[in-house]
Amino acid sequence: MRKPLSVLAVIALTGTMTVALTGTAVAKGGGGSKSTPKVPKVTSCQVKTAQLGITQAMTAFLTGGAVTVAMKYIDQGAKIGAAYESSKAADTAAGLTSPTKPTYPISVKAQCTGKTKANFTYDLYLKDLTTGTTTAPLGLNASGNALIKKGVWYVSASTVCDLVDSGISSAPPAQLAQVTAAATACYTAIGQTLPPAS
Numbered sequence: 001m002r003k004p005l006s007v008l009a010v011i012a013l014t015g016t017m018t019v020a021l022t023g024t025a026v027a028k029g030g031g032g033s034k035s036t037p038k039v040p041k042v043t044s045c046q047v048k049t050a051q052l053g054i055t056q057a058m059t060a061f062l063t064g065g066a067v068t069v070a071m072k073y074i075d076q077g078a079k080i081g082a083a084y085e086s087s088k089a090a091d092t093a094a095g096l097t098s099p100t101k102p103t104y105p106i107s108v109k110a111q112c113t114g115k116t117k118a119n120f121t122y123d124l125y126l127k128d129l130t131t132g133t134t135t136a137p138l139g140l141n142a143s144g145n146a147l148i149k150k151g152v153w154y155v156s157a158s159t160v161c162d163l164v165d166s167g168i169s170s171a172p173p174a175q176l177a178q179v180t181a182a183a184t185a186c187y188t189a190i191g192q193t194l195p196p197a198s
Contacts, residue, residue: 075157157186
């Protein structure tokens with residue numbers, strides 16, 4: 001089900017900016033330090049390591065820039081890479097993204113749903129890399145799911161498709177067709193269909 005979002009949320013949801021992972025503070029939902037925390041290898045869902053691993057996977061996706069970096073911890077990332085690139089191009093064309101104000105996840109709350117699976121809720125915020133200031137959380141209360149693969153947490157492709165889909169309701173008219181096509185392609189690549197507008 002699509003939820004209307006403000007333009008600021010569209011910036012956060014469908015935009016991707018090229019920056020490095022900012023480390024410990026980001027993993028805890030804060031600003032950002034220079035070191036990246038070491039996430040222990042995991043074999044089963046534990047809330048604490050799930051929240052940390054999912055936060056890092058979401059951060060890599062949201063700040064990764066190039067498709068190979070952004071999709072590194074996205075399950076079926078190779079399948080949805082083209083849709084991701086199309087969504088990113090639409091955001092750039094609309095002026096919705098800025099390499100100096102990347103989007104980060106915050107308030108990640110995980111709930112284990114199986115030995116290697118979890119559902120999670122999260123919000124997003126923006127950080128101005130020039131001034132170091134951050135926005136308040138956007139109040140999205142978004143949700144997704146994740147799974148353990150190769151000893152680390154991966155965010156599901158459907159979660160990424162949901163983010164792309166969320167941008168449809170607030171896309172500028174000139175980019176609406178491109179964002180809709182990207183969302184449709186994303187879901188199609190993983191054998192799902194674009195949810196109906198609500």
